[in-house]
Amino acid sequence: MSSLLLVFSSVIKRRVVGQVIGAFWDLSAIEKKDTCWHEACAKISGCNLTNYLCARGGTGGDNSRFLNTSCPLIDPEQIINSTVFNFGMYIDALKTGVVETRDFPRKLFYCFWWGLRNLRGYWNMNFGGI
16 A cells, blocks of 8 residues: 555656646746747837737737747748747747646646657657668
């Protein structure tokens, strides 16, 4: 019985660590998008990013359209213009919209898919000749 409890507690600890790492991943992806928005806004006079969704607040212009067109989500290997912001390893998460959603099952299945995809890449890289 005690060995079963040890296994169960180990699984729970790993799950919690996975959730914490996933939270940092989401935060990092959001920070990348925020960095792009600030860089794009710095190039235009009069741009104000105190409220990203100015159209909802009723004051100021509509920054949401400007922000979405200024930071296109382009795969890093397809970037040919050095002025396009490179989102790097966060591009898949940002393209799928999983970062913005509050839908927990969608986030959970995305993480599961992402892990399987990378495990498959690891397998092919190390055991491809078998």
